Amino acid sequence: MNLDNLKNVFEPKLLMEIQQFGTWQSFKEGDLIMDYGKYIRMMPIIIKGTVKVYRLDETGNEILLYYLSSSESCSMAYSCCVEAKKSEVKAIADDDVELIAIPHLKLDEWLCTYASWKNYIMRSFNERFIELLKSIESIAFHKLDERLISYLKEKQRLSGSSVIKASHYLIADELATSRVVISRLLKHLENSKKIILYRNEIKLLPAFG
Amino acid sequence: MNLDNLKNVFEPKLLMEIQQFGTWQSFKEGDLIMDYGKYIRMMPIIIKGTVKVYRLDETGNEILLYYLSSSESCSMAYSCCVEAKKSEVKAIADDDVELIAIPHLKLDEWLCTYASWKNYIMRSFNERFIELLKSIESIAFHKLDERLISYLKEKQRLSGSSVIKASHYLIADELATSRVVISRLLKHLENSKKIILYRNEIKLLPAFG
DNA sequence: CCCCCTTTGTAACCTTTGTTACAAAATACG
């Protein structure tokens, strides 16, 4: 593995430091990368694959915060590192994942020595922030059918494929509703020739938009 | 005005710098502190009063992000400063507000020179983050009646008073629903002896909890 | 090839929330 994805993000000297001080880690689909309550001493930068980040709220609901993919990082991990706190999130490999873990001492150091690092961190925070805001907007102002469509489009964008592999149950879970409701809405979309349903698969047709 | 509120947050030397480089600003209830599209070159630290921070989403809905009160700061402003971007948020004084504005050059500098500053910034990000997560949780998993009760309790906590000054219309707006619905739910709460309704006022009774 | 488990389809019904419409009360303001 190499750090080519990061070439446009960091200056060469910082890349060398990342190479030197970072630790390579590999995970297989479904692997638990980080769990609630563990101490975080490293911040991950995703090189390959996709990571799902969850949070457990006070009432025991597990909520999907965001997906991390190539060259992205986890703001929650960062702020945990800086404050030396236990993890409030759980991270699971959504497919096979390669990442490089940066020790927390370097996080601090680079903030002062590399402008590109500081910008990267700030941009990460901002992107996660905007991401959450979009979630709120989506839940607060859009009906489930619209949200489902956005969800499918996002999956399409992330995977680069018009065939989405997911069960109705999984989708329901990520949209915080029930399976029956999702099945109903998907069936509507199929009836209007926007998608075709298979077992564990949804094919988006050209008419899907 | 003085910086006593910040004594427990920052070390004395940093306090002096804040005093020296920060600019005092006062606003009256309802004043526009920051608007969409303006360049942000200062980060505010609230000394007195409460600020409401809004964001405009793609579909034109204005959404209340969070309240800022004493010794708190606005993470959105911070990341805007660092990336020299235009404001994506609007800030309105909820009552009379005193704040001290820190020029963006100092933001960067202090990050390296004062550990307490770095921690403050990180904690701010984290708090806003958690705040948003709570919003999502609330909207996604709780029914309107529960959300209304939380809303009233939060207002009570922030103002320190059991009498909440707000019209049904305002509440409906902040919970992203319609006035009629809020009136209905409030009337239920009144009928069950939890609150008493007046014009522009809601009195929380002991039974409210 | 059979059994089991997961996934999907569908109906019927209930609850919550949103909408429209209209009236009455409170307040602001000239």
Next chain:
DNA sequence: CGTATTTTGTAACAAAGGTTACAAAGGGGG
């Protein structure tokens, strides 16, 4: 004091989403 504006109360209805229950189809493993 009288009129305009804002705020609140309420009814009646519509729509969206949640729940329960049950059947059928698909796939995996022995």
